[in-house]
Amino acid sequence: xxxxxxxxxxxxxxxxxxxxxxxxxxxxxxxxxxxxxxxxxxxxxxxxxxxxxxxxxxxxxxxxxxxxxxxxxxxxxxxxxxxxxxxxxxxxxxxxxxxxxxxxxxxxxxxxxxxxxxxxxxxxxxxxxxxxxxxxxxxxxxxxxxxxxxxxxxxxxxxxxxxxxxxxxxxxxxxxxxxxxxxxxxxxxxxxxxxxxxxxxxxxxxxxxxxxxxxx
Numbered sequence: 001x002x003x004x005x006x007x008x009x010x011x012x013x014x015x016x017x018x019x020x021x022x023x024x025x026x027x028x029x030x031x032x033x034x035x036x037x038x039x040x041x042x043x044x045x046x047x048x049x050x051x052x053x054x055x056x057x058x059x060x061x062x063x064x065x066x067x068x069x070x071x072x073x074x075x076x077x078x079x080x081x082x083x084x085x086x087x088x089x090x091x092x093x094x095x096x097x098x099x100x101x102x103x104x105x106x107x108x109x110x111x112x113x114x115x116x117x118x119x120x121x122x123x124x125x126x127x128x129x130x131x132x133x134x135x136x137x138x139x140x141x142x143x144x145x146x147x148x149x150x151x152x153x154x155x156x157x158x159x160x161x162x163x164x165x166x167x168x169x170x171x172x173x174x175x176x177x178x179x180x181x182x183x184x185x186x187x188x189x190x191x192x193x194x195x196x197x198x199x200x201x202x203x204x205x206x207x208x209x210x211x212x213x214x215x216x
Contacts, residue, residue: 002027004212005041005052007034008197011158012064016051017196018154019068021213023075027053029212030203038203065095068151080148087145091152094134098156102130106159110166127163131177138179142186149192157187 004020004027006013020027032038037048045052045062053061053070061067072078083091105126112120138144143153164171164184172181187193198214201207 002056003030003054004028005030005032005038005045005050005054005203006200006212007032007050008199010034010050011162012049013051014158014196015154016053016064016067017212018192019071019078021192021196022149022154023071023078024213025071025075027212028209029200030207030210031200033202038205040205065099065155068155072151079150081146081150083145083150090137091150091155094152095155097130098159102127102159102163105130106163106166110162124166128174128176131160131163131180135177135180138183140179144183149190153187154192157184160184161188 002025004016006017006029008014008031017029030038030041032041032050034050041050041052042048044054044060047062049062051062051064051067053067055061061070105123108115108118108123109120109127112118112123139146141147143149144156145152160180161184174181195213195215198212200210200212203210
């Protein structure tokens with residue numbers, strides 16, 4: 001059985017867990033403390049970030065998008081909708097923007113005190129501009145492309161969730177992104193998010209095996 005090192009609130013770990021959940025692939029989940037990372041995780045992934053997936057054949061996947069893509073290759077029909085080529089290209093481009101630009105500004109907005117001489121409002125507004133550009137591409141559906149969840153949803157929404165957490169009152173009152181707000185609200189109220197945000201005790205060696213997803 002694959003072993004997944006995870007941290008509940010990490011957006012990268014969240015989207016990996018969502019892909020595993022939707023794929024119905026059973027893994028042993030090891031919840032880690034980022035302040036005291038287990039030696040067994042660092043031995044297979046010295047960069048020390050989650051998620052880390054150890055496969056049964058000994059291969060290690062330690063990037064969230066690589067875990068998502070592994071799930072898509074391992075299981076068919078992970079997502080109900082078959083995207084057009086344009087939708088696939090748009091999804092990949094948007095995910096790249098969030099992984100590179102949005103995350104850069106998000107960190108400096110939400111965790112401004114960790115950085116020297118940072119203008120948190122500048123970085124908040126940079127995130128907002130990305131969301132406003134995405135606002136124009138949204139549709140009146142539960143998820144981004146339709147009423148069915150897809151790769152763009154699980155890859156991007158955890159970061160928008162983090163952006164809102166920084167200042168929920170400001171986010172909810174903002175009039176520039178009504179469709180984004182609805183999209184995020186649907187995510188926050190979804191069974192999918194509820195099922196992947198299960199509480200696990202921090203793993204220590206010789207712990208009993210804890211399975212994820214927990215509903216299978």
